Amino acid sequence: xxxxxxxxxxxxxxxxxxxxxxxxxxxxxxxxxxxxxxxxxxxxxxxxxxxxxxxxxxxxxxxxxxxxxxxxxxxxxxxxxxxxxxxxxxxxxxxxxxxxxxxxxxxxxxxxxxxxxxxxxxxxxxxxxxxxxxxxxxxxxxxxxxxxxxxxxxxxxxxxxxxxxxxxxxxxxxxxxxxxxxxxxxxxxxxxxxxxxxxxxxxxxxxxxxxxxxxxxxxxxxxxxxxxxxxxxxxxxxxxxxxxxxxxxxxxxxxxxxxxxxxxxxxxxxxxxxxxxxxxxxxxxxxxxxxxxxxxxxxxxxxxxxxxxxxxxxxxxxxxxxxxxxxxxxxxxxxxxxxxxxxxxxxxxxxxxxxxxxxxxxxxxxxxxxxxxxxxxxxxxxxxxxxxxxxxxxxxxxxxxxxxxxxxxxxxxxxxxxxxxxxxxxxxxxxxxxxxxxxxxxxxxxxxxxxxxxxxxxxxxxxxxxxxxxxxxxxxxxxxxxxxxxxxxxxxxxxxxxxxxxxxxxxxxxxxxxxxxxxxxxxxxxxxxxxxxxxxxxxxxxxxxxxxxxxxxxxxxxxxxxxxxxx
Numbered sequence: 001x002x003x004x005x006x007x008x009x010x011x012x013x014x015x016x017x018x019x020x021x022x023x024x025x026x027x028x029x030x031x032x033x034x035x036x037x038x039x040x041x042x043x044x045x046x047x048x049x050x051x052x053x054x055x056x057x058x059x060x061x062x063x064x065x066x067x068x069x070x071x072x073x074x075x076x077x078x079x080x081x082x083x084x085x086x087x088x089x090x091x092x093x094x095x096x097x098x099x100x101x102x103x104x105x106x107x108x109x110x111x112x113x114x115x116x117x118x119x120x121x122x123x124x125x126x127x128x129x130x131x132x133x134x135x136x137x138x139x140x141x142x143x144x145x146x147x148x149x150x151x152x153x154x155x156x157x158x159x160x161x162x163x164x165x166x167x168x169x170x171x172x173x174x175x176x177x178x179x180x181x182x183x184x185x186x187x188x189x190x191x192x193x194x195x196x197x198x199x200x201x202x203x204x205x206x207x208x209x210x211x212x213x214x215x216x217x218x219x220x221x222x223x224x225x226x227x228x229x230x231x232x233x234x235x236x237x238x239x240x241x242x243x244x245x246x247x248x249x250x251x252x253x254x255x256x257x258x259x260x261x262x263x264x265x266x267x268x269x270x271x272x273x274x275x276x277x278x279x280x281x282x283x284x285x286x287x288x289x290x291x292x293x294x295x296x297x298x299x300x301x302x303x304x305x306x307x308x309x310x311x312x313x314x315x316x317x318x319x320x321x322x323x324x325x326x327x328x329x330x331x332x333x334x335x336x337x338x339x340x341x342x343x344x345x346x347x348x349x350x351x352x353x354x355x356x357x358x359x360x361x362x363x364x365x366x367x368x369x370x371x372x373x374x375x376x377x378x379x380x381x382x383x384x385x386x387x388x389x390x391x392x393x394x395x396x397x398x399x400x401x402x403x404x405x406x407x408x409x410x411x412x413x414x415x416x417x418x419x420x421x422x423x424x425x426x427x428x429x430x431x432x433x434x435x436x437x438x439x440x441x442x443x444x445x446x447x448x449x450x451x452x453x454x455x456x457x458x459x460x461x462x463x464x465x466x467x468x469x470x471x472x473x474x475x476x477x478x479x480x481x482x483x484x485x486x487x488x489x490x491x492x493x494x495x496x497x498x499x500x501x502x503x504x505x506x507x508x509x510x511x512x513x514x515x516x517x518x519x520x521x522x523x524x525x526x527x528x529x530x531x532x533x534x535x536x537x538x539x540x541x542x543x544x545x546x547x548x549x550x551x552x553x554x555x556x557x558x559x560x561x562x563x564x565x566x567x
Contacts, residue, residue, distance in 0.1 A: 001027045001299055012245070016287035018336075018345045024290065025073045025333050031303030032066050032327075033081070040085035041093040043324060051308060053102040060094050062324035064106035064113075069330035071113035071121075072337060079121045086110075087125070090132040097136070099144035102320065107140045108211070109330075110155035110162035115218060117339065122164070135165045141167060141174040146193030149207035151181040159215045179212060180225075190235030191365035199395070200366035200386040201253025205239060205265035206331050210492045217272045229274030236269050238363050240285060241353045241370050244313050244402030245377020246286030252381060254392075254398040256316040257307055257325060259298055260289045260332035264453030267335035270344045279343040280350035286335060287448070288352070298326075305329060313539055315405070316394075330556035354402075356378050360433050360453045367427035368433035371453045376521030378403055378488070382451045382458075385427040396422040398449065403488050404478055411479035414449065414462045414513070415469050416441040428561050434552075436561040443467070450558045450563070452544055457531045458517040459495070463540045463556040467506045471533065474503045478519040491518040495534040496542065510539055512556070 003023050006015025035045050043062025044055070051058050063085055070078040097103045111486040114122050114133075122130065140157040155178035160496025162171040185192045185208070192208040193199050200381060207230045216224035242250040242262075249262040263286040270282050277285075297311035305326035317325075321408025325353045339342055353359065354372040361370040372378065380401045386396040393406035404411070410420040419442030428436035428448065436450040439466075448463040464473055477492030496514035497504045504513055514536070518528050526547075533545040540556040 001303060003294075009348075010346075011283070011287065013284050013349045013355075014287040014291050016291055019341055020287070021290065021333060022073070022335060024178065024294065025069055025336065026075070026307070027303055028299075028327075029070055029073065029075065029078050031299075032062065035062070036085065039088035039093065041089035042085075044456070045275075045304060045323035046302075047307065047323045049317075049321070049323060051102070051325070052319045053131065053322065056095055057102045057106075058322035058324060060089070060103060060106050060508065061322055062327070063089065064109040065324055065327035065330055066422045067113045068109045069311075069327065069333060071117045071329065072333040074117065074120065074336070075320070076120055079117055083121055083125060086121075086133060087129045090129065090136040094136065097139035097143050100146050100150075100267055101143070104140055104143050104145060104150065104153050107137055108156040111137055111140075111157040112214065115160040115163060118163075130164075132163060134164065138167055139168075142186060145178075146195075147181075148199075149203050149211075150440060151178045152207060152211035154178050155215055156211050159219060162253055162549045163218075170289060175215070182208065186231070187365045188239065189363070190231050191363075192235070197389060198366070198385055198387055198427075198459045200285075200368070201395070202249070202255070203253070204235060206258065206261045206328070209235060209265050210268060213268055213272055213274070225272065225274075229272055232265065232269055232272070233274040233276055236265060238361070238370075239265060240277055240281070241359070241361055241372065242379065242381070242402075243285050243288060243352055243354065244379050245352065245355045245374075246402070247290075247292030248402040249289055249404045250379060250381050250400055250402055251309070252383070253394055254318055254388075255321075255328070256309055256394070257321060258328040258331070259305070259309070259326065259535055260286075261329045262332070263289050264331040264334050267332075267338070267344075270342070271334065271337055278347070278350050280347040283335075283347070283354050284349040285345050286332070287349070290332065309405070358455050362430035362432065362435065366431055367428055367435060367437060369433075369451060369453060371456070371458070373456045373520070376456075376488070378519060378521055380453075380457070380458075380519060382435050382453065382546065384430070384435040384449065384451070385425060387423070387425040396425070398422075398451070399458075399478070401478070403521075404490075404519065407479035409476070409479060411476050413476050414441070414447055414464075415474040415476065416445050416447065416464060416467060417443060422447075431563060434563055434567070436556075445471070448540075448561065450554060450556060450561050452552060452554070452563075454532070454546055454548075456518050456520045456522065456525065457528065459514065459532060459534055459544050460517055461496075461512065461514045461542060461554060461556065463510050463512050464506055465510045465558070467511070469506055469508050471501065471506045473497075473506060473511070473513055474501075475513060475515045476502065477515070477517045487523055488519070488521045491520075491528045492516070493528055496536045512542065513537055514542060542565055
């Protein structure tokens with residue numbers, strides 16, 4: 001990918017300007033064009049993998065997600081090609097939108113693209129094509145969605161159809177139904193869970209906030225814009241902390257192959273005026289993420305986005321991931337809707353949270369603790385409240401970071417009787433410098449966990465209850481992704497109940513295990529054992545004395561956790 005020279009005056013952290021975003025968009029669009037069918041209704045990108053929806057649906061996905069990029073780029077010549085594809089697609093090529101089918105997802109991208117390019121694309125179509133396109137999209141108004149962020153796809157389609165006067169009553173009902181549905185999943189402080197349960201991840205930003213805010217903004221509904229805009233602004237206070245100084249987003253959750261789609265809510269805040277971030281910080285975080293992936297093999301020799309994180313990586317894929325799935329990264333180009341003279345594009349870049357100062361930040365809604373260090377720019381997420389309905393390493397590990405990924409050796413786990421499972425996660429609270437939870441492990445054993453963090457150091461304590469005496473327990477720590485960055489090291493030391501191999505056994509009744517952990521890129525860090533002293537003072541009780549002189553008393557018990565701080 002050929003990009004303009006870096007501008008280190010305007011963008012001292014990334015070198016990227018609006019011209020870099022435009023060039024990246026143009027290159028991505030040019031690279032996919034050879035894979036369009038002759039009628040341009042489908043884009044069959046190369047590769048052996050096919051999603052569970054099948055080749056036809058995957059081809060529609062290729063059309064819809066790259067159309068979204070052309071629409072955000074406001075690329076007239078490209079949109080003319082997509083107009084041809086639209087005419088063919090709605091004339092019988094595309095699969096129908098049916099209950100819980102992938103075409104419902106892609107219909108939302110098509111509808112949004114048509115809405116923001118109306119003079120360039122929709123208004124230039126023949127009337128017969130417009131009628132067929134509206135009818136094809138119209139099936140989304142009554143299609144049953146999966147009970148998660150999918151509820152917002154009919155809202156997005158209905159917003160466009162309402163704007164052109166198609167089925168106004170049905171469109172209104174679809175909008176009301178979807179917006180009412182997501183209210184059940186709003187848990188406060190700017191956070192949604194993606195459907196029932198406690199599924200917290202990037203879908204908060206690139207779906208749960210994106211679609212309602214865009215709908216309200218495009219509909220010029222002041223009441224809804226204020227409601228959803230305020231939620232977005234609050235969310236961005238936490239969200240901005242999920243990016244490392246190298247631009248990496250947190251490696252947690254599903255659909256990570258969308259990569260720099262993580263930047264969409266940053267741009268959305270600036271676009272709608274609902275953001276706590278300075279203009280230069282917004283661009284620094286967004287450009288940092290784009291640069292991070294482009295520098296690390298996200299685009300192959302053909303200019304195509306690969307199925308993976310850096311390069312190809314099946315570990316981050318799901319059954320719905322097809323050849324064109326990565327092109328939901330198009331959402332990351334939302335900033336191109338801002339005019340070139342907007343202050344987000346003209347302000348000098350400012351450092352992000354991970355670069356400004358060391359911070360340990362509790363996030364109540366998902367029951368997370370974020371730990372960042374400015375010396376190395378690393379961000380760590382201690383997960384004491386997010387899980388999927390199944391055992392999923394991208395949800396159920398104790399911790400994630402911007403420089404590590406879940407490993408097959410079960411990093412960041414407490415392994416009971418050889419079983420790393422962590423299910424039925426129950427939040428026990430977060431506070432200043434700590435987070436705690438309880439979960440089910442092997443054989444129904446319950447494990448209460450607490451982490452205390454300061455600078456780069458972590459104290460991880462586990463109270464294992466209900467296990468047979470002599471049950472093996474092993475604690476694991478960080479597993480650095482090989483080759484990500486020189487000098488990053490992971491450390492783990494036993495403190496209570498564990499031997500040098502970080503293993504122990506349960507005794508009669510509840511048994512306490514404690515380890516010290518650190519993930520750091522600071523070559524001058526003092527030895528881990530000199531940073532903190534831990535002493536067990538009773539069943540489930542310990543004192544934690546930091547080298548700086550502060551102390552905390554921790555008590556884990558059947559009903560929760562108590563933490564008392566002192567000098």
